Amino acid sequence: MAIDVDMNVEEVHQCATESYSFSDDFWMAIFTHLDAASLCIISQTCYGLYLLAEDKLLWLNLLQRDRKKVIRVPKDTLMHPKDFYRRRKDFDSITDAIHSASPESRERIYVAPGTYKESLEITVPVDIIGEGPIGSVIIEGNTANTILSTATEGLVSNVCLRQTGHWFCVDVEKGSIHIEGCDITNSTLSAVKVGKDGSPVIANNKIHDTHEAGVAVFGGSGIIENNQFYKNRYGSIEIVYQTANPIIRNNLIRNNRGYGIHVHTLSRPIIQGNTIHDNESDGISCWGGADPYVTGNKIMRNRGDGIYIHEDGKGVFENNEIFNQKLDGIRTSKSCPSLLNNSIHNNDGDGVRIVINANPTVKGNKIYENNRVGVHVYRDGCGTCTENHIYGNKNAGMQVYGGGNTQVLRNRIQYNRCTGIYVSDRASVSLQQNEISYNGDCGVEIVSGAHVPSLEGNKIHHNKSAGMAVYSDTTTISAEVHNFFHSNGAEYYVPYNPDAMDTSGYDAIPACGASNNVLVREGKAMYPKIIKADGHHPEIVSFLAERAIHAKLCTFTFTREYYHAQYWYECRTCSSPRQILGRSEVSVCEQCAKACHVGHDLSPRKFGHFYCDCGQMTSTICKCTTPPTTS
Numbered sequence: 001m002a003i004d005v006d007m008n009v010e011e012v013h014q015c016a017t018e019s020y021s022f023s024d025d026f027w028m029a030i031f032t033h034l035d036a037a038s039l040c041i042i043s044q045t046c047y048g049l050y051l052l053a054e055d056k057l058l059w060l061n062l063l064q065r066d067r068k069k070v071i072r073v074p075k076d077t078l079m080h081p082k083d084f085y086r087r088r089k090d091f092d093s094i095t096d097a098i099h100s101a102s103p104e105s106r107e108r109i110y111v112a113p114g115t116y117k118e119s120l121e122i123t124v125p126v127d128i129i130g131e132g133p134i135g136s137v138i139i140e141g142n143t144a145n146t147i148l149s150t151a152t153e154g155l156v157s158n159v160c161l162r163q164t165g166h167w168f169c170v171d172v173e174k175g176s177i178h179i180e181g182c183d184i185t186n187s188t189l190s191a192v193k194v195g196k197d198g199s200p201v202i203a204n205n206k207i208h209d210t211h212e213a214g215v216a217v218f219g220g221s222g223i224i225e226n227n228q229f230y231k232n233r234y235g236s237i238e239i240v241y242q243t244a245n246p247i248i249r250n251n252l253i254r255n256n257r258g259y260g261i262h263v264h265t266l267s268r269p270i271i272q273g274n275t276i277h278d279n280e281s282d283g284i285s286c287w288g289g290a291d292p293y294v295t296g297n298k299i300m301r302n303r304g305d306g307i308y309i310h311e312d313g314k315g316v317f318e319n320n321e322i323f324n325q326k327l328d329g330i331r332t333s334k335s336c337p338s339l340l341n342n343s344i345h346n347n348d349g350d351g352v353r354i355v356i357n358a359n360p361t362v363k364g365n366k367i368y369e370n371n372r373v374g375v376h377v378y379r380d381g382c383g384t385c386t387e388n389h390i391y392g393n394k395n396a397g398m399q400v401y402g403g404g405n406t407q408v409l410r411n412r413i414q415y416n417r418c419t420g421i422y423v424s425d426r427a428s429v430s431l432q433q434n435e436i437s438y439n440g441d442c443g444v445e446i447v448s449g450a451h452v453p454s455l456e457g458n459k460i461h462h463n464k465s466a467g468m469a470v471y472s473d474t475t476t477i478s479a480e481v482h483n484f485f486h487s488n489g490a491e492y493y494v495p496y497n498p499d500a501m502d503t504s505g506y507d508a509i510p511a512c513g514a515s516n517n518v519l520v521r522e523g524k525a526m527y528p529k530i531i532k533a534d535g536h537h538p539e540i541v542s543f544l545a546e547r548a549i550h551a552k553l554c555t556f557t558f559t560r561e562y563y564h565a566q567y568w569y570e571c572r573t574c575s576s577p578r579q580i581l582g583r584s585e586v587s588v589c590e591q592c593a594k595a596c597h598v599g600h601d602l603s604p605r606k607f608g609h610f611y612c613d614c615g616q617m618t619s620t621i622c623k624c625t626t627p628p629t630t631s
């Protein structure tokens with residue numbers, strides 16, 4: 001029998017007593033309109049209805065309808081929704097729900113969609129869970145940190161955290177709260193701060209558009225993983241102080257307005273498996289005695305260096321892929337990191353740059369197809385380069401000058417567009433057991449004023465101009481033994497072909513041809529080294545640049561594409577459409593400033609290691625590269 005709208009009371013009553021002839025769906029349709037009390041009464045009429053009234057969905061729906069916006073329930077995932085309904089407590093604010101929570105049992109606070117202008121102080125273990133899709137629940141602090149956590153454990157999940165006063169969004173002062181699946185931004189300070197007693201798990205969040213860092217770890221630890229960081233002003237993550245040793249893994253760190261990751265002041269994080277790209281400064285910046293372990297990261301297209309280690313930075317940087325940076329792949333300055341087994345390629349600057357007393361261990365890396373020098377050492381940079389494969393770089397494989405002092409052992413230096421290793425201006429380089437082959441200029445060039453304490457056991461072959469170029473007037477090589485020169489000269493040279501590159505081991509050396517082993521260039525006896533009282537070496541103009549200026553030629557005529565100490569100018573007229581990082585891309589020598597670029601917008605005169613872009617340019621002809629004809 002079905003209910004008809006025209007039935008009288010008796011007829012309906014009769015229907016009810018014959019209830020078992022109604023379908024379950026019929027009863028459920030009625031039940032969904034009842035309140036909890038009515039449901040309990042009707043469920044007591046008979047066993048069949050009792051069973052139907054236990055339906056989980058029914059009680060979940062009831063819980064949605066009949067509650068305040070914030071409820072607190074026991075943390076028991078197996079509990080029947082009816083018990084949730086009965087045992088829940090209702091609150092007008094999240095703050096109230098936290099304050100009356102039991103410190104012993106970790107209770108769960110559900111927050112209905114809406115905006116909550118509150119600053120939460122989490123002192124006892126609770127789980128705070130936003131309902132609805134992310135974006136539905138917004139918690140916005142203004143007079144204190146949006147969340148201040150000192151609880152030993154707990155969870156904040158699926159909420160948007162905002163801050164409009166001068167506070168953090170999340171401050172983990174101590175304890176191990178989890179912040180998961182949230183959207184966090186802060187228009188005033190950093191989004192998340194981790195104090196020295198904090199060890200949170202920060203996972204699967206979007207942390208973006210903050211005024212300072214995304215996450216600032218001030219001495220704490222914890223795990224930061226699978227988050228997305230973007231458009232943060234100071235960068236994504238900053239790690240500071242000796243006690244800071246968080247694990248930072250598998251995050252996507254992109255398009256930040258500063259660094260990708262900033263590690264400093266004695267901190268010791270593990271940075272693993274992150275993708276760090278298109279940030280406006282360096283991918284990773286490390287300094288101030290920081291000692292991170294950085295491995296398995298992909299670092300690309302950053303506007304600064306891929307990794308910049310400076311001011312007493314330390315650490316092990318291993319198995320990273322570092323490519324397409326606007327500046328260098330890795331730059332080290334006044335620091336002593338270990339750079340091991342990285343793949344460093346196609347960066348706009350150098351592959352690895354070592355300056356200002358930096359003393360890195362550079363071992364087992366592939367350094368290839370960078371736009372400038374493979375390994376570039378100057379301004380008293382040191383370092384040990386062992387077992388690297390340095391190939392296909394657009395300038396030299398290595399250039400060492402300006403007091404550089406480097407050990408070069410068992411490397412393969414091949415197919416670079418210029419010389420394999422170019423050593424000049426007070427540099428000292430030991431070359432042992434390297435294979436130096438197929439470079440587009442010489443294998444090794446040692447310029448007057450440089451020194452090679454040991455040239456031993458190297459295989460130098462198939463280089464285009466010569467195996468080795470030395471200068472007429474100096475004895476620069478102290479010990480020269482067991483080197484193997486052959487088949488150097490243009491007729492044996494084969495240009496770089498990346499597809500045919502054997503990157504696995506040493507190339508089989510084809511049958512020997514007549515060798516163009518040693519080329520002697522005109523040198524100049526060097527003045528004795530001048531050292532000032534502060535231990536600093538003043539640079540003097542390179543004799544090659546001096547010679548060019550004397551002959552009224554562009555210095556490029558003598559220096560070629562190798563960096564030599566001289567005066568230079570940026571030409572803003574010639575490079576205005578192509579400026580990078582506020583600096584002109586075209587720099588010119590003294591002679592070109594007077595001739596080719598006269599009347600142009602030139603910078604003040606500068607001094608440093610340089611080669612002339614005007615002389616190098618093939619698109620516009622430099623007037624000074626050929627001696628002026630006299631009539």
Ligand SMILES: [Zn+2]
Pocket residue numbers: 553554555556588589590591592612613614615624
């Ligand atoms: Zn020039």
Ligand SMILES: [Zn+2]
Pocket residue numbers: 571572573574596597600
């Ligand atoms: Zn110009």
Ligand SMILES: [Zn+2]
Pocket residue numbers: 554591592596614615621622623624625
């Ligand atoms: Zn010129």
